[in-house]
Amino acid sequence: MMQEVSERKISTITKNDNVLDLVKIKVRLDEHFYIFSRFMISRMLTLSRIKKLDAIQIAKDIKKQLIDRNSLEISSNELEAIIFQTMNKFGYQNNIQKYQMVSNFYRHRTPMIIIIFGAPSIGKSLLANNLAERLNISNVLQTDIVEMVMRSINPEQFNYDENEDFITKFKKNCRLIRRGVSTDISKCLSEGKAVIIEGSAAMPEYYLEAIDKQEIEDDQTQLQLITSFNQNDIKLKKPQRKDLLLFNQQKKLNTQFKIIFPQPDEDFEDEEQIQKHFKLCKDLDKIDQSHSMILGFLPILSRNDHLYNIENNMSKKIPKDLIEEKLNQFQSIQNELLKQRSKCILLPINLHNLEETLDTMHDIILQKILDQST
Known part of the structure; x- marks a missing residue:
């Protein structure tokens, strides 16, 4: 009997939701209009740091109010007023300013490029998708997919000198992949779109440069903390992770970065490739990036956590006798990337609490949006 009542209740909720979605509401924006979307409203609310379930409920409540009032066509200002009233009713009055800033940011179609650098097998794809x-x-x-496509078209370009060390090959690979993502980046910048780029075949120096070209100086105390964490000499607790995260964070948030294309490597590339490089550089220089939001993250893992990920979370299992070698290679990539930490936000990952890491990234991005909107 209880199960029957429960099923009836769920059915009623679903039916009510379906009825709400059958009613189309026009929202006027200047001379144009768009159809009200509960999904889009809830996403904007979530971005403004409102809990997901509350955001869904607020969006539903707004739609219900509009239907009850028979407001099948309203202005964007009227809708915004109702959104703020409903947020206030649900106890989110402190998030109203955030919503305004976020809404304004998206309305102006500000290009947003978020790049998640990092060594292999630290969870970049999971972070990016979430x-x-x-x-x-x-x-x-994903740079892995870009590389796969590039290899299928021209595998010879990935033939490196066998005598070269691992990091040299890694850098050359990153340069090649950088060319492969150029079109998507330029499209994003010129059309006011948003993209998240993630992958191991990416280095900050091939993507980011401070517009004023001033390097951010290291804090020696934090530098020691990074080294100890990286070498597994210490296990960071939450306050220490926060301290490490805050390492020059405000300076980096206050620094406006632009997307760059690396200069051609004449020792490695032929004349045709060099000319392609110059063309890509020129195309990028034509795009005004002064109002773009560009932010790099560098997630890092301690050696022990990295080992755990390699042993348990890699899609392709590595033979036991090769795990130590892979770990050393992956950690050497992390060490190389750490040399370029001045260009991105350091992100010590809590392997056992993904939400904590995501919340941190979310807050930083929101702060960047708010800073650029003021």
Whole structure:
């Protein structure tokens, strides 16, 4: 009997939701209009740091209010007033300013490029996909897939000198992949779109440069903390992770970065490749990036956590006798990336609490949006 009542209740809720969605409401914006979307409203609310379930309920409540009032066509200002009233009713009055800033940011079609650098097997894809869902970003570009496509078209370009060390090959690979993502980046910048780029085949120096070209100086105390964490000499507790995260964070948030294309490597590339490089550089220089939001993250893992991920979370299992070698290679990539930490936000990952890491990224991005909107 209880199960029957429960099923009836769920059925009623679903039916009510379906009825709400059958009613189309026009929202006027200047001379144009768009159809009200509960989904889009809830996503904007979530981006404004409102709990997901509350955001869904607020969006539903707004739609119900409009239907009850028979407001089948309203202005964007009227809708905004109702949104704020409903947020206040649900106890989110402190999030109204955030919503205004976020809404304004998206309305102006500000290009947003978020790049998640990092060594292999630290959870970048998981972070990128979850972050994209939170921020309502549909475009996630994975350097692994770009590399796969490039290899299928021209595998010879990935033939490196066997005598070269691992990091040299890694850098050359990153340069090649950088060329492969150029079109998507330029499109994002010129059309006011948002994209998250993630992958191991990416280095900050090939993507980011401070517009004023001033390097951010290291804090020696924090530098020691990074070294100890990286070498597994210490296990960071939450306050220490926060301290490490805050390492020059405000300076980096206050620094406006632009997307760059690396200069050609004449020792490695032929004349045709060099000319392509110059063309890509020129095309990028034509785009005004002064109002773009560009932010890099560098997630890092301690050696022990990295080992755990390699042993348990890699899609392709590594033979036991090769695990130590892979770990050393992956950690050497992390060490190389750490040399370029001045260009991105350091993100010590809590392997056992993904939400904590995502919340941190979410807050930083929101802060960047708010800073650029003021």
